Amino acid sequence: MTIGHVWAGGCTVLAKGISESHAFGIEFLASFLVVFVVFACYEKTKYDHQSQAAPFVIGLIYTATIIVTVSSDTV
Numbered sequence: 628m629t630i631g632h633v634w635a636g637g638c639t640v641l642a643k644g645i646s647e648s649h650a651f652g653i654e655f656l657a658s659f660l661v662v663f664v665v666f667a668c669y670e671k672t673k674y675d676h677q678s679q680a681a682p683f684v685i686g687l688i689y690t691a692t693i694i695v696t697v698s699s700d701t702v
Contacts, residue, residue, distance in 0.1 A: 657692040664688045 641650050668681035 653696055657696050661685075661689055661692055 641647065665685055668684055
């Protein structure tokens with residue numbers, strides 16, 4: 628069973644075996660994770676200065692969520 632969406636000629640479609648509610652849940656969790664990491668990286672009450680690793684961590688989590696949620700299977 629694949630997770631997420633597949634690329635199909637310019638439009639995003641569900642992969643085989645994935646229901647709309649399942650896809651919504653996956654996208655919701657992935658979006659929550661990205662927003663949570665962005666907020667965590669730029670929390671000002673914990674540190675006096677901004678971390679230099681914040682952009683790298685945000686890019687890494689964004690790349691990871693894309694890899695996990697987008698499937699390479701074709702319809």
